[in-house]
Amino acid sequence: MPKENGELYDVIVIGGGPAGLTAALYLARACYRVLIVEKEHFGGQITITERVVNYPGIASISGAALTENMRQQAEAFGAEFKLAEVTSLDMTGDIKTVYTSQGPLRCFGVLLAAGARPRTAGFRGEEEFRGRGVAYCATCDGEFFRGLPVFVIGGGFAAAEESVFLTKYASHVTCLVRGEDFSCAAQTAEEAKKNPNITVMTNTVVESVAGDTTLRSMTYRDKKTGEEKTYTAPEGSTFGLFVFAGYEPATELVKGIAELNPQGYVITDENMKTSCDGLYAAGDIRIKALRQAVTAAGDGALAATELERYALQMQKRTGIRPLRPESAAFAQETTVNAESPAAKSSAIFAPEILAQLQTVFARMEQPLELRLFLDDSDVSQELHIYMKDLCQQTNKLKLTRAEQADEEGAEGSERPYVRVYRQDGSYTGITFHGVPGGHEFTSFVLGLYNASSQGQAVEPSLREKILAWDKPCHLRIFVSLSCTMCPELVTAAQRLATLNSKITTDVYDLNRFPELQKKYQVMSVPCFFLNEDGPQFGKKNIAQLFQMITEH
Incomplete structure (x- = not known):
């Protein structure tokens, strides 16, 4: 009988999109130990899609909701999850090593499902004005361009779909299409072309953008005539430029390990196996005719069944069987029933969320105080109700209200807010x-867990450096509750704060504080300032953020 090993996985899945989540579901359900490692956010690129209407069995759902359902289902069967960046692979021998920002991991088989990332357009000024008018996610950043003109670069599905979405905010949307027409399905293109708030300009490329603290002008060229024109924002105003220029596969990890095609996509056989023994690939990262959530899920399911056979073969060959931890049965332990603590009534949280909260509360080692700093606004009332309902679910949280004069260093205009004390x-x-709902609910709850216990694991050498840090650092972070990239930055910042009292964080739902958006000229999220220096844009894991602090 194989010897059990608690530090070994049957399969490590790199990437938490539909392909990786489906594979994890199949493997965990078959009682194999599987870990999904994701460096950004679980769900993948589809989380930025507001409406998915072509996934079989589901009439309409957001991409974020669809993949969150997938994640919960995989977790229910025992799949494990880790937010970390995979830096390299060692695929030699029977036991493979996956090196990550949080230390090495060992396994029998690896599934690469890292997907593809947005391409930049390459015009002059693109990087300089990224986050200051140039954006790549309509869901995350569209709301910051309310009443302003918006331009969209691209002629594919994303460009057509997101152009329609952006009309919710923009005064007008102009699509700049490089070719003669959109290259996506005719029905999707027609929605954009027939929209009265959208103008489509074909055979057009952007040459450059310019401005000061934000975009002020854009130069574009007609490919047929060669004529260049410059759009200039009205005096004192700005505009948005969203880039949807396609995707490139995230295959850097396997260059020199597995065979790739000239475009960088992984070559696999019909069973998702690559040219490297023990390495499989699924989803948008491999060569395929159609890149959709449903085909990614199909890839993941097929790869999982092949990896089941491979892992079993390795167990027999090595005499080692990975031991699944007790916590792998997370969702099965938290099934809601009439006697369960998670069955407490709530006006805000759904039963499945309450069940997950009870698991977190059970692991909290010391009580916390949630201290409210309120004013007379409707947002304050909403925050009060939200925190009261949360605290009613456990005796580990106590709700208090600060006196009006007890501002503790924060500006009065920054109310309402909640501060967490031990x-x-x-x-x-x-x-x-503001109110930590939407995508920030999970990061807020993780912050509570990290503050009240040993918290999420941090690579030992990094943890030691964080604990030794002795200079004050304040992180001012601006987020949108609809942004899927913000939670990773917030979670990393709050984890640093719970480890070292010299580091403090203030997180703002930017929608609630338009005066701060104007003051700091924030046009994209996630956005943050280190000791008021910035802005800095983009998601960061704990290692990346701490490095920025030490170099500041």
Whole structure:
């Protein structure tokens, strides 16, 4: 009988999109130990799609909701998850090593499902004005261009679909299409072309953008005539430029390990196996005719069944069987029933969310105080109700209200907010301005867990450096509750704060604080300032963020 090993996985899946989540579901359900490693956010690129209407069995759903359902289903069967960046692979021998930003991991087989990432357009000024008018996610950043003109670069499905979405915010949307027409399905293109708030300009490429702290002008060229024109924003105003120029496969990890085609996509056989023994690939990262959530899920299911056979073969060959931890049965342990603590009534949280909260609360080692700093606004009332409902679900959280004069260093205009304190009265470094709902609910709950216990694992050498840090650092972070990239930055910042009292965080739902958006000229999220220096844009994991702090 194989010897059990608690530090070994049957399969490590790199990438948490539909392909990786489906594979994890199949493997975990077959009682194999599987870990999904994701460096950004679980769900993949589809999470930025507001409406998915072509996934079989589901009439209409957001991409974020669809993949969150997939994640919960995989977790229910025992799949494990880790937010970390995979830096390299060692595919030699029977036991493979996956090197990550949080240390090495060992397994029998690897599934590469890292997908593809947005391409840049390559015009002059693109990188300089990224986050200051140039954007890549309509869901995340569209709301910051309310009442302003918006231009969209691209002629594919994303460009056509997101152009329609952006009409919710923009005064007008102009699509700049490089070719003669859109290259996506005719029905999707027609929605954009027939929209009265969208103008389509074909045979057009952007040459450059310019401005000061934000975009002020854009130069574009007619490919047929060669004529260049410059669009200039009205005096004192700005505009948005969204880039949807296609995707490139995230295959850097396997260059020199597995065979790739000239475009960089992984070559696999019909069973998703690559040219490297023990390495499989699924989803948008491999050569395929159609890149959709449903085909990614199909890839993941097929790869999983092949990896089941491979893992079993390796167990027999090595005499080792990976041991699944007790926590792998997470969702099965938290099934809601009439006697379950998670069955407490709630006006805000759904039963499945309450069940997950109870698991988190059970692991919290010390009580916390949630101290509210309120004013007379409707947002304050909403925050009060939200926090009261949360605290009613457990005796680990106590709700208090600060006196009006007890501002503790924050500006009065930044109310309402909630600050988190430990049982001994010490500040955890966690403050949220607004109401931590949407995608920030999970990061807020993780912050509570990290503040009240040993918290999420941090690579030992990195943890040691964080604990030794002795200079004050304040992180001011601006987010949107609809942004799928913001939670990773917030979670990383709050984890740093819970480990070292010299580091403090203030997180703002930017929608609630338009005066701060104007003051800091934030046109994209996630956005953050280190000791008021910035802005910096983009998601960061804990290692990347701490490095920025040490170099500041």
